[in-house]
Amino acid sequence: MLLGCAGSESAAKRSVNADDIRARASHAYDEMEPAQSTASLQKGEAQESASKAETVISAESQVPLSDLLQTYACPNADDLRGMGIATDANAALVIAQKEISAKIQSVVIAQTEQTRQANVDASGNETLTSSFEAKTQVITRLQNAQDAKPIATLTQSGKYGVIACMQRSDAARPFVKEAALMQDSVMLALKTFEEQNHPIVKNKAFITAREIYVRTLAVEDVLHGLGVDVGRDVKAAFDSAQLKYNDFRSQYAFYYQDENGSDATASQRRLVFERISAKYPVRNATCSNGLLLKLSVSPAECVEKSLGVSCSSNLSLSGSSCNGESYFTINAKVKGNGRYDAKEAQERLNENVAKGYWFEEWILELDKWRLK
The missing domain is CATH 1.10.287 (Helix Hairpins)
Structure with a gap:
């Protein structure tokens, strides 16, 4: 119900006492109809809530509107209280609700240092850099704004002032x-x-x-x-x-096991292991917890071609659990060419095992097994 009382001397000069304020505030709470639970209070809902909650009282006096609003207290001492002043009652209510939002946000900020100090992992490192950064930077709108109920709405010189209160249980x-x-x-x-x-x-x-x-x-x-x-x-x-x-x-680690003990492939196996161990922490030990890598290298096959001799070898690396559960197998065929004889081709083969781009594809797979 909206009552216009502009120009009324009694309204302008009335004195406000605490009992009167609390009585009107309690009446405002009692008169509120149950609100539907919604993510936010839209402007139309703000209008309806403001009109139901409190008669708009004209306050044409020399006391500033903000000071007059300060005389209105919430029904409960620990309620969250917000004040808003705007050119219409709807906007003033929204501002009051945002002020309550800011107070909830201040609760978040006040707990930040306590949380940082209280939550560390077993190694003494912080589990949280800031739990509140992970939540939200700023709460800009109440999730249940309809529970921020206006208890007083004043008008003065074309402006409206609203006091809204929210019980902490509602905010929570x-x-x-x-x-x-x-x-x-x-x-x-x-x-x-x-x-x-x-x-x-x-x-x-x-x-x-x-x-x-x-x-x-x-x-x-x-x-x-x-x-x-x-x-x-x-x-x-x-x-x-x-x-x-x-x-x-x-x-957790990469455990390495050489599957081929042939002297003919010893050089290639050593070169492959050096490439793997240079990029990843590899343990040449019994697998206990991690990724078990098994390398197999085929003896080089050399054939004469029109431009010389070409030697090639097949490399195969399997990954599994320590108990033998297979995860992947990656392969590569590496070649080396010699203009004069097989010895030169073998040397080129070894160079390509040590430096060839074939290993880039293996990296793509092995990187997946690094724990982040």
Whole structure:
């Protein structure tokens, strides 16, 4: 209901006392119809909410509108309070709601340093660079703006002022739902990490769990700032998985096994191993946890051609788990040409094994097995 009282001396000069303010604010809450849960409050909804919540009171006095608005308190001392002034009541309500948004954001900022100090992995390194950067930089609009209810709407000299209040439990509601969904996602990713033996899938599952966990901590800290406690079962599960992941990473390596002991291919096998070990950390030991590489090199075959002798050798590298589960096999055929004899062709063959571009294709596959 909208009552115009411009020019009314009694309205202009009325004194405001705390009991009167709280009574009107409580009345405004009681009169509000249940709002539909929506992602944001559109302008039309703001108009409806403002008109239902509070009579527009004309305040034609010498006291600035902003000062008059300050006399209105929220029904509960810990409510989030916002104030907005604009040329119409709708815009003023939106500004008041944004001010409440900013206060929720200040809760996020206030928790940043605490979160950084409290969340470190087993190695002493920060699990979080900033959990709040992973959440959002700025909350620009309330997810449930309809719960920021106007308790007072004043008009003065063509401007409107609105005081809106939101209970902390209402502000927390969308974050509670988000935290629950994120916690479920973390637990699912951790389950995959625990059950998988494939190192790439296992590694990716934990990284996914960690990324979601970071965002979960951000939301949980917002809730903590709003006075809402959430279950931390996910923290215990993540901390346990973190220790297992650290152990997994510390043991993971490329293990090398030479499949061919022929003296005829010794030079080529050595050259291939040197290329692999120069680019990747390779352990020439019994495989315990990681990628087992097995190299096979065929003896060089040399044939005479019109321009000399050509020698070629087939290189094959297989990758598997330590238990023998096959992951991949990559091959290369390397050649060497000699103008005069087979010895020269063999030397060129060895040069190409040591420096040839064939290895670039192997790199494409082997890079996939580096843990990020």
